[in-house]
Amino acid sequence: MKVTVFGVGYVGLVSGTCLAELGNQVVCVDIDAARIERLLAAEIPFHEPGLSDMVRGNVAAGRLSFTSDAAAAVAHGDLLFIAVGTPPAEDGSADLSQVLAVAATIGGQMEDFKVVVNKSTVPVGTGDQVEGVVADALQQRQRADLGFAVVSNPEFLKEGAAIGDFMRPDRVVIGCDSTEVGQRARTLLSRLYAPFNRHHERTLYMDRRSAELTKYAANAMLATRISFMNEIANLADAVGADVDAVRRGIGSDERIGQSFLYAGTGYGGSCFPKDTQALVSTAKLHGLDMQVVQAVERVNQAQKSILLQRVVERFGDDLRGLTFGVWGLAFKPDTDDMREAPSRVVVRGLLERGARVLAHDPVAMANAREQLNADLQDHADLLTRLSLCFSPQDAVAGVDALVIVTEWKAYRSPDFEALAQAMRQQVIFDGRNLYDPAQMREAGFQYVGIGRRSGI
Numbered sequence: 001m002k003v004t005v006f007g008v009g010y011v012g013l014v015s016g017t018c019l020a021e022l023g024n025q026v027v028c029v030d031i032d033a034a035r036i037e038r039l040l041a042a043e044i045p046f047h048e049p050g051l052s053d054m055v056r057g058n059v060a061a062g063r064l065s066f067t068s069d070a071a072a073a074v075a076h077g078d079l080l081f082i083a084v085g086t087p088p089a090e091d092g093s094a095d096l097s098q099v100l101a102v103a104a105t106i107g108g109q110m111e112d113f114k115v116v117v118n119k120s121t122v123p124v125g126t127g128d129q130v131e132g133v134v135a136d137a138l139q140q141r142q143r144a145d146l147g148f149a150v151v152s153n154p155e156f157l158k159e160g161a162a163i164g165d166f167m168r169p170d171r172v173v174i175g176c177d178s179t180e181v182g183q184r185a186r187t188l189l190s191r192l193y194a195p196f197n198r199h200h201e202r203t204l205y206m207d208r209r210s211a212e213l214t215k216y217a218a219n220a221m222l223a224t225r226i227s228f229m230n231e232i233a234n235l236a237d238a239v240g241a242d243v244d245a246v247r248r249g250i251g252s253d254e255r256i257g258q259s260f261l262y263a264g265t266g267y268g269g270s271c272f273p274k275d276t277q278a279l280v281s282t283a284k285l286h287g288l289d290m291q292v293v294q295a296v297e298r299v300n301q302a303q304k305s306i307l308l309q310r311v312v313e314r315f316g317d318d319l320r321g322l323t324f325g326v327w328g329l330a331f332k333p334d335t336d337d338m339r340e341a342p343s344r345v346v347v348r349g350l351l352e353r354g355a356r357v358l359a360h361d362p363v364a365m366a367n368a369r370e371q372l373n374a375d376l377q378d379h380a381d382l383l384t385r386l387s388l389c390f391s392p393q394d395a396v397a398g399v400d401a402l403v404i405v406t407e408w409k410a411y412r413s414p415d416f417e418a419l420a421q422a423m424r425q426q427v428i429f430d431g432r433n434l435y436d437p438a439q440m441r442e443a444g445f446q447y448v449g450i451g452r453r454s455g456i
């Protein structure tokens with residue numbers, strides 16, 4: 001089938017490439033001409049395991065191409081996917097300007113029937129807005145005779161495991177209405193996604209508004225589990241219990257399940273923080289106060305500072321003369337995404353208290369440098385005490401403590417003897433509970449996890 005994808009970010013590039021891998025003819029278009037240039041030179045603009053080879057293979061096979069020519073891109077696809085950003089506006093609502101700009105482009109350029117498929121995460125009712133913008137543009141061109149359908153097809157992939165998630169989805173949600181064009185769109189999409197339904201039907205058809213809400217509800221539920229476990233962890237610390245034992249104790253209940261029950265330094269990334277805020281904002285517009293989701297976000301904000309709190313409890317508020325190693329800067333492993341990363345709070349907090357910081361991340365160093373420079377642009381003096389290191393070993397040389405923020409595999413089984421020797425003081429603040437507290441104590445470390453005080 002002929003597919004066009006607007007936006008070559010994490011979602012657009014992965015979706016477009018995977019759809020090409022399934023045999024479709026895919027054109028990816030972006031307004032960021034530099035990004036398109038890089039892709040034409042076979043350079044992937046972000047880290048995503050397995051993506052680079054898949055892009056190259058599909059470009060070589062002639063199924064995948066990149067352009068910044070929006071008119072040509074609209075002409076190509078029968079299915080036009082919107083996968084552009086929906087960042088938070090000042091008030092926490094989703095900024096729809098990129099989505100609506102694509103809708104205007106489509107309405108301004110289309111010459112035959114098109115199915116507009118919205119993959120961006122958008123508030124309930126955005127499908128109606130997109131429909132309105134396309135219809136207005138057609139009206140202005142006096143081409144209201146051209147038919148089109150707008151479908152909601154939210155994306156559930158996780159950065160770091162995006163290809164597997166896209167190719168083996170738990171479900172594909174398709175929201176379309178029952179009009180004639182809506183049903184035509186449904187037929188085309190069911191053909192597109194047929195390869196995922198060979199073993200059993202994974203596609204869930206519903207109305208457009210329910211599809212839009214499903215995406216926010218899913219992210220809010222996952223964020224809720226994280227914040228809930230972080231609250232339990234903080235209580236475990238206070239009462240001398242071990243949150244990891246509690247996690248296993250409740251996760252074995254099949255009504256609860258094992259996933260997303262890990263306590264840590266809070267969630268970050270481009271989705272949970274903005275999507276929970278956008279959900280609250282949508283509810284407000286309808287006179288509803290989403291108290292659970294608001295609390296989830298509040299707990300998360302506080303949790304991002306939990307490591308700093310533990311550092312201050314141990315070393316005091318004045319950290320001048322002390323050096324801290326930081327392992328992990330990306331908001332989670334297997335990505336170089338620094339959006340809302342808890343590491344930004346940790347690094348800044350350490351620097352503000354006068355510490356020197358040696359930081360490492362296996363892949364996010366370039367983005368981290370850019371992001372931390374931007375975060376601290378008005379505090380150049382702080383930046384002079386920050387060093388980004390080439391290896392995890394470099395980041396622990398002579399440090400008074402190691403702070404683990406992201407659970408990269410490379411940090412899971414270090415040589416603890418070498419680590420102890422490299423450090424000036426053998427103190428570890430583990431924001432991801434990577435190690436066993438008892439073993440760490442035996443190895444001579446003072447080890448502070450999240451919710452694991454009983455283990456010390």
Ligand SMILES: NC(=O)c1ccc[n+]([C@@H]2O[C@H](COP(=O)([O-])OP(=O)(O)OC[C@H]3O[C@@H](n4cnc5c(N)ncnc54)[C@H](O)[C@@H]3O)[C@@H](O)[C@H]2O)c1
Binds near residue numbers: 010031
């Ligand atoms: N990142 C994730 O893990 C994830 C997962 C599921 C859903 N989502 C949702 O998918 C959407 C995209 O997220 P992302 O992380 O891929 O965004 P991103 O910021 O990585 O990429 C967005 C891309 O869209 C391009 N763009 C902006 N306006 C454009 C236009 N008019 N025409 C063509 N291209 C345009 C930008 O230049 C950029 O390359 C968001 O709504 C997000 O909430 C993201």
